[in-house]
Amino acid sequence: MASPPAAGTAPGGYDATAKGLHWLVFVLVLVQFIVSIAMPPMRRGTVPGSLVNLHFSLGVLIFVVVALRWLRRLRRPVELSMPGSAAWERLTAGATHALLYALLLAGPLLGWAAASARDFPVTFFKLFSLPYLVPAGTHAGFTAGDVHSFLMWTLMALVGLHSAAALYHHYFRHDGVLRRMLRSRGH
């Protein structure tokens, strides 16, 4: 039997806004990975073209949407509902969700520091420019770039694991976990 919701958690699960933001981030991250694979490698002498600039703008957008989603989530926590799942499965699911938020918030900041170190201006879809996070040429900024690339490929693996777990719950456990993120429950 599912345990009762903890104090302060939303008993009905994810509301329409939480679901909308979840799938918006999914689409944005999917496009971002396609752009990351298609964009030219960033080396000494690389001139940032339209794909690189799109990578920066999309990354900033993802950061803002995830930050809003996370702040909202702090005010409206939703308890995991995984009927019949072992404690380690709940722990893994909770840790994966926390790690997804952490990577999606820290990753863009590291990317921004890397762009600044490489002396690449960052704009938000050419609407406005962001200031440099570190001075151009800063060693720590180049290190941030290496860490950014590593963490963002790790994020891709984690998204794969998270999606596979959701599909496993749906097709093999038939426990309604995926439906929580899809359908309105009409409460």
Ligand code: HEM
């Ligand atoms: C969640 C959002 C983001 C994702 C998923 C992401 C993903 C990636 C990936 C996978 C790479 C490695 C590409 C390769 O191996 O060739 C990369 C590189 C890079 N990204 Fe991002 N990125 C994000 C946000 C940003 C932002 C916001 C910026 C800058 C404002 C940025 C700047 C860079 C830079 C400068 C590099 C090259 C790193 C270096 O080697 O110095 N990224 N990104």
Ligand code: HEM
């Ligand atoms: C970039 C891709 C994705 C990211 C970053 C992501 C992130 C998250 C996060 C952080 C949560 C925790 C709840 C919240 O705070 O909103 C969550 C929940 C969930 N996600 Fe994803 N997700 C992604 C893709 C997917 C995909 C492709 C599926 C389905 C195939 C999926 C299915 C679910 C389900 C069913 C839950 C609810 C789990 C529960 O609390 O019972 N997600 N996701």
